[in-house]
Amino acid sequence: MKKIVFYMSMFSIFFSATALHAQEVKVYAALGAGAYTLKYSESGPARAFSTKKTALPAGILRLGVDYGYLGAEIRVGVVKAGSGTYGAGTLGSASPFNLKLQASPFISYLAKFQYPVSKSFNTYLLLGGTAAKLRITPTATGLFLNSNKTKTGFTYGIGVEYKPRPLFAVGLEWIQYWTDVKIVESGGNQSKASFGGFGLSFRRSFD
Structure with a gap:
């Protein structure tokens, strides 16, 4: 919770500062x-x-x-669950079982530091935080592996954008939303989760 308050406060401060120069702020939306x-x-x-x-x-x-070399972004996303089958003896299970794993939905609040290589190409660095719900669902009973927890982790990433037209951009990025975020810690045992990867986006700016 403290991390959420800190990152949201940083976002609010940055947004308020840029609002003083509203005529130079460019708002955008992307899928x-x-x-x-x-x-x-x-x-x-x-x-x-x-x-x-x-x-x-x-x-x-x-x-x-x-706003110039700086920016701020909020993103909301969903990720499809992954599943797998594990043999008898895994986690003490007497029989094989299936496990479904998912970190979704998630919301990220990010500061952006960007550098335009040219009028058509832009590079950027992302730093911030991501809150996501981790779901772990096994088919076997007695594994003590069920989870439905919302956690927050540090987020970082890099990307590049190509602008075929002034108000449109196509972007490619690599981003790590979570890195070894603690899920449960008890009796000397602890569990961690990480997620991230590559993404492609289509952006529309509004002058």
């Missing part, structure tokens, strides 16, 4: 799609477990403002 990787692991004296789901489809809505 994006991504292929993300979601990792989950448990470690400790009681048991150890790790799983990774790759190429999970994602859809993202982005709203933001640009």
